[in-house]
Amino acid sequence: MKRIGLTLVAFAVVALAQYGGNGFPYPEGYRLWTHVKSMELKPGHPLYESFGGLHHIYVNQVGLRTYLEGKKAPFPKGTVIVFDLLSVKEEGNALLEGPQKLIGVMVKDPERYRETDGWGYYAFGPDRKPLAIDPKACHDCHRGAANTDYVFSAFRP
Amino acid sequence: MKRIGLTLVAFAVVALAQYGGNGFPYPEGYRLWTHVKSMELKPGHPLYESFGGLHHIYVNQVGLRTYLEGKKAPFPKGTVIVFDLLSVKEEGNALLEGPQKLIGVMVKDPERYRETDGWGYYAFGPDRKPLAIDPKACHDCHRGAANTDYVFSAFRP
Numbered sequence: 001m002k003r004i005g006l007t008l009v010a011f012a013v014v015a016l017a018q019y020g021g022n023g024f025p026y027p028e029g030y031r032l033w034t035h036v037k038s039m040e041l042k043p044g045h046p047l048y049e050s051f052g053g054l055h056h057i058y059v060n061q062v063g064l065r066t067y068l069e070g071k072k073a074p075f076p077k078g079t080v081i082v083f084d085l086l087s088v089k090e091e092g093n094a095l096l097e098g099p100q101k102l103i104g105v106m107v108k109d110p111e112r113y114r115e116t117d118g119w120g121y122y123a124f125g126p127d128r129k130p131l132a133i134d135p136k137a138c139h140d141c142h143r144g145a146a147n148t149d150y151v152f153s154a155f156r157p
Numbered sequence: 158m159k160r161i162g163l164t165l166v167a168f169a170v171v172a173l174a175q176y177g178g179n180g181f182p183y184p185e186g187y188r189l190w191t192h193v194k195s196m197e198l199k200p201g202h203p204l205y206e207s208f209g210g211l212h213h214i215y216v217n218q219v220g221l222r223t224y225l226e227g228k229k230a231p232f233p234k235g236t237v238i239v240f241d242l243l244s245v246k247e248e249g250n251a252l253l254e255g256p257q258k259l260i261g262v263m264v265k266d267p268e269r270y271r272e273t274d275g276w277g278y279y280a281f282g283p284d285r286k287p288l289a290i291d292p293k294a295c296h297d298c299h300r301g302a303a304n305t306d307y308v309f310s311a312f313r314p
Binding site for chain 2: 038095
Protein backbone atom coordinates (compact mmCIF):
# COMPACT_ATOMS: atom_id res chain seq x y z
CA MET A 1 0.00 0.00 0.00
CA LYS A 2 2.84 2.34 0.99
CA ARG A 3 4.80 1.29 -2.10
CA ILE A 4 1.84 2.04 -4.33
CA GLY A 5 1.44 5.42 -2.64
CA LEU A 6 5.07 6.25 -3.33
CA THR A 7 4.65 5.15 -6.94
CA LEU A 8 1.70 7.49 -7.34
CA VAL A 9 3.68 10.36 -5.81
CA ALA A 10 6.51 9.61 -8.24
CA PHE A 11 4.02 9.70 -11.13
CA ALA A 12 2.71 13.04 -9.88
CA VAL A 13 6.21 14.54 -9.77
CA VAL A 14 6.92 13.35 -13.30
CA ALA A 15 3.59 14.77 -14.43
CA LEU A 16 4.38 18.17 -12.93
CA ALA A 17 7.78 18.17 -14.60
CA GLN A 18 6.17 17.53 -17.98
CA TYR A 19 3.50 20.16 -17.55
CA GLY A 20 3.74 22.81 -20.22
CA GLY A 21 2.32 26.32 -19.94
CA ASN A 22 -0.35 25.94 -22.61
CA GLY A 23 -1.05 22.25 -22.60
CA PHE A 24 -1.71 19.53 -20.15
CA PRO A 25 0.70 16.78 -19.14
CA TYR A 26 0.27 13.16 -20.16
CA PRO A 27 -1.77 11.57 -17.35
CA GLU A 28 0.95 9.23 -16.08
CA GLY A 29 -0.35 6.42 -13.95
CA TYR A 30 -3.94 6.55 -15.21
CA ARG A 31 -3.86 2.76 -15.61
CA LEU A 32 -3.92 2.59 -11.81
CA TRP A 33 -7.00 4.83 -11.59
CA THR A 34 -10.50 3.45 -11.28
CA HIS A 35 -12.02 1.70 -14.28
CA VAL A 36 -15.40 3.29 -14.95
CA LYS A 37 -16.72 1.24 -17.90
CA SER A 38 -15.87 -0.14 -21.34
CA MET A 39 -17.40 -0.26 -24.80
CA GLU A 40 -16.50 -1.33 -28.32
CA LEU A 41 -17.38 0.74 -31.38
CA LYS A 42 -17.53 -1.40 -34.51
CA PRO A 43 -17.34 -0.59 -38.21
CA GLY A 44 -20.54 1.21 -39.21
CA HIS A 45 -20.80 3.17 -35.96
CA PRO A 46 -21.00 6.93 -36.67
CA LEU A 47 -17.92 7.53 -34.50
CA TYR A 48 -15.97 4.58 -35.88
CA GLU A 49 -13.47 6.63 -37.83
CA SER A 50 -12.37 8.60 -34.77
CA PHE A 51 -13.07 6.16 -31.96
CA GLY A 52 -13.44 2.68 -33.46
CA GLY A 53 -12.11 -0.14 -31.27
CA LEU A 54 -12.38 -1.08 -27.62
CA HIS A 55 -12.25 1.75 -25.12
CA HIS A 56 -11.95 1.85 -21.37
CA ILE A 57 -12.76 4.90 -19.24
CA TYR A 58 -10.64 5.66 -16.15
CA VAL A 59 -11.10 8.41 -13.56
CA ASN A 60 -8.70 9.84 -11.01
CA GLN A 61 -9.40 10.03 -7.27
CA VAL A 62 -10.68 13.59 -7.53
CA GLY A 63 -13.58 12.66 -9.81
CA LEU A 64 -14.32 9.18 -8.52
CA ARG A 65 -16.87 10.07 -5.88
CA THR A 66 -19.00 11.99 -8.35
CA TYR A 67 -19.22 8.88 -10.53
CA LEU A 68 -19.97 6.65 -7.52
CA GLU A 69 -22.77 8.99 -6.49
CA GLY A 70 -24.33 8.79 -9.96
CA LYS A 71 -23.13 12.16 -11.31
CA LYS A 72 -25.72 14.04 -9.25
CA ALA A 73 -23.34 16.96 -8.78
CA PRO A 74 -20.79 18.52 -11.15
CA PHE A 75 -17.33 16.93 -11.13
CA PRO A 76 -14.89 18.85 -8.89
CA LYS A 77 -11.96 20.88 -10.18
CA GLY A 78 -9.01 18.57 -10.77
CA THR A 79 -11.09 15.70 -12.11
CA VAL A 80 -9.29 13.90 -14.93
CA ILE A 81 -11.08 11.32 -17.06
CA VAL A 82 -9.16 9.18 -19.56
CA PHE A 83 -10.71 7.51 -22.61
CA ASP A 84 -8.22 4.73 -23.47
CA LEU A 85 -8.79 3.57 -27.04
CA LEU A 86 -7.34 0.24 -28.16
CA SER A 87 -7.49 -1.53 -31.47
CA VAL A 88 -9.04 -4.98 -31.31
CA LYS A 89 -7.73 -8.32 -32.54
CA GLU A 90 -10.03 -11.20 -33.36
CA GLU A 91 -8.41 -14.54 -32.63
CA GLY A 92 -10.15 -17.92 -32.42
CA ASN A 93 -13.57 -16.50 -31.52
CA ALA A 94 -12.06 -14.19 -28.95
CA LEU A 95 -11.74 -10.44 -29.09
CA LEU A 96 -8.39 -9.37 -27.67
CA GLU A 97 -7.03 -5.96 -26.75
CA GLY A 98 -4.69 -4.80 -29.51
CA PRO A 99 -2.22 -1.91 -29.66
CA GLN A 100 -3.38 1.40 -28.24
CA LYS A 101 -4.67 3.95 -30.76
CA LEU A 102 -4.82 7.06 -28.57
CA ILE A 103 -6.04 8.39 -25.27
CA GLY A 104 -8.54 11.20 -24.90
CA VAL A 105 -8.43 13.27 -21.72
CA MET A 106 -11.04 15.49 -20.07
CA VAL A 107 -9.83 17.84 -17.34
CA LYS A 108 -12.14 19.86 -15.09
CA ASP A 109 -11.04 23.41 -14.33
CA PRO A 110 -13.90 25.90 -14.45
CA GLU A 111 -11.72 29.04 -14.55
CA ARG A 112 -9.26 27.75 -17.12
CA TYR A 113 -11.77 26.25 -19.56
CA ARG A 114 -14.61 28.77 -19.42
CA GLU A 115 -15.37 28.48 -23.13
CA THR A 116 -16.08 24.77 -22.91
CA ASP A 117 -18.15 24.79 -19.72
CA GLY A 118 -15.23 24.02 -17.43
CA TRP A 119 -13.71 21.07 -19.29
CA GLY A 120 -10.39 20.92 -21.11
CA TYR A 121 -9.99 18.32 -23.86
CA TYR A 122 -6.67 16.76 -24.84
CA ALA A 123 -5.45 13.72 -26.73
CA PHE A 124 -2.18 11.81 -26.81
CA GLY A 125 -0.80 9.18 -29.17
CA PRO A 126 0.62 5.83 -28.09
CA ASP A 127 4.02 7.59 -27.97
CA ARG A 128 2.52 9.85 -25.25
CA LYS A 129 2.94 12.94 -27.41
CA PRO A 130 0.03 15.41 -27.65
CA LEU A 131 -2.24 15.13 -30.67
CA ALA A 132 -3.68 18.24 -32.28
CA ILE A 133 -7.40 18.36 -31.56
CA ASP A 134 -10.08 21.03 -31.47
CA PRO A 135 -11.49 21.20 -27.93
CA LYS A 136 -14.55 23.06 -29.17
CA ALA A 137 -15.42 20.23 -31.53
CA CYS A 138 -15.04 17.75 -28.64
CA HIS A 139 -17.27 19.86 -26.47
CA ASP A 140 -19.91 20.31 -29.15
CA CYS A 141 -20.49 16.58 -29.00
CA HIS A 142 -20.29 16.45 -25.20
CA ARG A 143 -23.09 19.01 -24.95
CA GLY A 144 -25.30 15.97 -25.50
CA ALA A 145 -24.50 15.06 -21.88
CA ALA A 146 -25.03 18.57 -20.49
CA ASN A 147 -27.34 17.28 -17.76
CA THR A 148 -24.54 15.09 -16.34
CA ASP A 149 -21.82 17.74 -16.45
CA TYR A 150 -20.93 16.85 -20.07
CA VAL A 151 -19.74 13.36 -19.15
CA PHE A 152 -21.33 10.49 -21.09
CA SER A 153 -19.97 7.53 -19.13
CA ALA A 154 -21.60 6.20 -15.98
CA PHE A 155 -19.84 4.01 -13.43
CA ARG A 156 -20.63 0.33 -13.92
CA PRO A 157 -21.26 -0.99 -10.39
CA MET B 158 -9.11 10.55 -0.82
CA LYS B 159 -10.06 10.29 2.87
CA ARG B 160 -13.67 9.53 1.92
CA ILE B 161 -12.52 6.75 -0.42
CA GLY B 162 -10.30 5.37 2.36
CA LEU B 163 -13.27 5.26 4.72
CA THR B 164 -15.37 3.58 2.05
CA LEU B 165 -12.73 0.89 1.64
CA VAL B 166 -12.57 0.36 5.39
CA ALA B 167 -16.35 0.00 5.43
CA PHE B 168 -16.12 -2.57 2.64
CA ALA B 169 -13.48 -4.48 4.61
CA VAL B 170 -15.69 -4.59 7.70
CA VAL B 171 -18.63 -5.88 5.68
CA ALA B 172 -16.36 -8.46 4.06
CA LEU B 173 -15.14 -9.70 7.45
CA ALA B 174 -18.72 -9.96 8.67
CA GLN B 175 -19.64 -12.10 5.66
CA TYR B 176 -16.63 -14.36 5.95
CA GLY B 177 -17.66 -17.97 6.52
CA GLY B 178 -15.43 -20.65 8.00
CA ASN B 179 -15.16 -22.78 4.87
CA GLY B 180 -15.62 -20.27 2.11
CA PHE B 181 -14.33 -16.91 1.12
CA PRO B 182 -16.22 -13.60 1.38
CA TYR B 183 -17.53 -11.75 -1.63
CA PRO B 184 -14.73 -9.36 -2.64
CA GLU B 185 -16.56 -6.14 -1.82
CA GLY B 186 -15.05 -3.10 -3.45
CA TYR B 187 -13.19 -4.95 -6.20
CA ARG B 188 -14.54 -2.43 -8.72
CA LEU B 189 -12.16 0.07 -7.13
CA TRP B 190 -9.17 -2.25 -7.57
CA THR B 191 -6.80 -2.03 -10.51
CA HIS B 192 -8.08 -3.07 -13.94
CA VAL B 193 -5.58 -5.56 -15.37
CA LYS B 194 -7.02 -6.28 -18.83
CA SER B 195 -10.20 -7.22 -20.71
CA MET B 196 -11.29 -9.74 -23.33
CA GLU B 197 -14.46 -10.95 -25.03
CA LEU B 198 -15.18 -14.63 -25.66
CA LYS B 199 -17.62 -15.09 -28.53
CA PRO B 200 -19.87 -17.96 -29.56
CA GLY B 201 -17.69 -20.76 -30.91
CA HIS B 202 -14.91 -20.22 -28.36
CA PRO B 203 -14.19 -23.45 -26.43
CA LEU B 204 -14.88 -21.68 -23.13
CA TYR B 205 -17.99 -19.87 -24.38
CA GLU B 206 -20.47 -21.91 -22.39
CA SER B 207 -18.80 -21.10 -19.07
CA PHE B 208 -17.18 -17.74 -19.79
CA GLY B 209 -18.82 -16.25 -22.89
CA GLY B 210 -19.18 -12.47 -22.84
CA LEU B 211 -16.95 -9.55 -21.96
CA HIS B 212 -14.69 -10.00 -18.96
CA HIS B 213 -12.53 -7.61 -17.01
CA ILE B 214 -9.76 -8.71 -14.64
CA TYR B 215 -9.15 -6.74 -11.42
CA VAL B 216 -6.44 -7.22 -8.79
CA ASN B 217 -6.20 -6.00 -5.21
CA GLN B 218 -3.28 -3.95 -3.85
CA VAL B 219 -1.52 -7.06 -2.53
CA GLY B 220 -1.10 -8.61 -5.96
CA LEU B 221 -0.72 -5.47 -8.05
CA ARG B 222 3.05 -5.13 -7.90
CA THR B 223 3.57 -8.68 -9.14
CA TYR B 224 1.51 -7.87 -12.24
CA LEU B 225 3.33 -4.55 -12.74
CA GLU B 226 6.67 -6.35 -12.58
CA GLY B 227 5.57 -8.81 -15.26
CA LYS B 228 4.77 -11.78 -12.99
CA LYS B 229 8.46 -12.55 -12.49
CA ALA B 230 7.84 -13.74 -8.93
CA PRO B 231 4.91 -15.67 -7.43
CA PHE B 232 1.98 -13.57 -6.24
CA PRO B 233 2.12 -12.86 -2.49
CA LYS B 234 -0.25 -14.36 0.07
CA GLY B 235 -3.40 -12.25 0.20
CA THR B 236 -3.52 -11.58 -3.53
CA VAL B 237 -7.09 -11.58 -4.80
CA ILE B 238 -7.85 -11.54 -8.53
CA VAL B 239 -11.39 -11.03 -9.81
CA PHE B 240 -12.65 -12.17 -13.22
CA ASP B 241 -15.76 -10.02 -13.80
CA LEU B 242 -17.93 -11.58 -16.50
CA LEU B 243 -20.59 -9.47 -18.20
CA SER B 244 -23.05 -10.31 -20.90
CA VAL B 245 -22.77 -8.13 -24.00
CA LYS B 246 -25.40 -6.12 -25.81
CA GLU B 247 -25.05 -5.18 -29.47
CA GLU B 248 -26.67 -1.85 -30.22
CA GLY B 249 -26.17 0.25 -33.35
CA ASN B 250 -22.74 -1.17 -34.21
CA ALA B 251 -21.59 -0.79 -30.63
CA LEU B 252 -20.89 -3.53 -28.13
CA LEU B 253 -22.14 -2.48 -24.70
CA GLU B 254 -21.62 -4.00 -21.28
CA GLY B 255 -24.74 -5.93 -20.31
CA PRO B 256 -25.84 -7.46 -17.01
CA GLN B 257 -23.20 -9.29 -15.00
CA LYS B 258 -23.15 -13.09 -15.35
CA LEU B 259 -20.81 -14.01 -12.50
CA ILE B 260 -17.48 -13.22 -10.92
CA GLY B 261 -14.67 -15.72 -10.56
CA VAL B 262 -12.17 -15.17 -7.74
CA MET B 263 -8.62 -16.45 -7.24
CA VAL B 264 -7.14 -16.10 -3.75
CA LYS B 265 -3.49 -16.77 -2.92
CA ASP B 266 -2.84 -18.57 0.36
CA PRO B 267 -0.15 -21.24 0.07
CA GLU B 268 -0.93 -23.00 3.39
CA ARG B 269 -4.68 -23.02 2.94
CA TYR B 270 -4.80 -24.13 -0.68
CA ARG B 271 -1.96 -26.66 -0.83
CA GLU B 272 -3.81 -28.99 -3.16
CA THR B 273 -4.20 -26.35 -5.84
CA ASP B 274 -0.68 -24.91 -5.69
CA GLY B 275 -1.58 -22.11 -3.29
CA TRP B 276 -4.65 -20.73 -5.06
CA GLY B 277 -8.25 -20.88 -3.89
CA TYR B 278 -10.99 -20.61 -6.52
CA TYR B 279 -14.46 -19.19 -5.85
CA ALA B 280 -17.36 -17.85 -7.86
CA PHE B 281 -20.32 -15.62 -7.04
CA GLY B 282 -23.52 -14.82 -8.89
CA PRO B 283 -24.80 -11.31 -9.62
CA ASP B 284 -26.70 -11.60 -6.31
CA ARG B 285 -23.27 -11.92 -4.60
CA LYS B 286 -24.10 -15.42 -3.37
CA PRO B 287 -21.46 -18.16 -3.74
CA LEU B 288 -21.79 -20.48 -6.72
CA ALA B 289 -20.90 -24.16 -6.39
CA ILE B 290 -17.71 -24.80 -8.35
CA ASP B 291 -14.97 -27.43 -8.30
CA PRO B 292 -11.68 -25.68 -7.48
CA LYS B 293 -9.70 -28.65 -8.79
CA ALA B 294 -11.34 -28.31 -12.21
CA CYS B 295 -10.48 -24.60 -12.22
CA HIS B 296 -6.92 -25.35 -11.30
CA ASP B 297 -6.55 -28.10 -13.90
CA CYS B 298 -7.07 -25.45 -16.55
CA HIS B 299 -4.85 -22.90 -14.78
CA ARG B 300 -1.96 -25.38 -14.82
CA GLY B 301 -1.53 -24.13 -18.38
CA ALA B 302 -0.09 -20.95 -16.81
CA ALA B 303 2.14 -22.76 -14.30
CA ASN B 304 5.18 -20.72 -15.33
CA THR B 305 3.43 -17.48 -14.31
CA ASP B 306 2.11 -18.74 -10.96
CA TYR B 307 -1.06 -20.15 -12.61
CA VAL B 308 -2.31 -16.70 -13.65
CA PHE B 309 -3.15 -16.27 -17.34
CA SER B 310 -3.72 -12.53 -17.46
CA ALA B 311 -0.92 -10.01 -17.89
CA PHE B 312 -1.19 -6.34 -17.02
CA ARG B 313 -1.93 -4.16 -20.05
CA PRO B 314 0.37 -1.17 -19.67
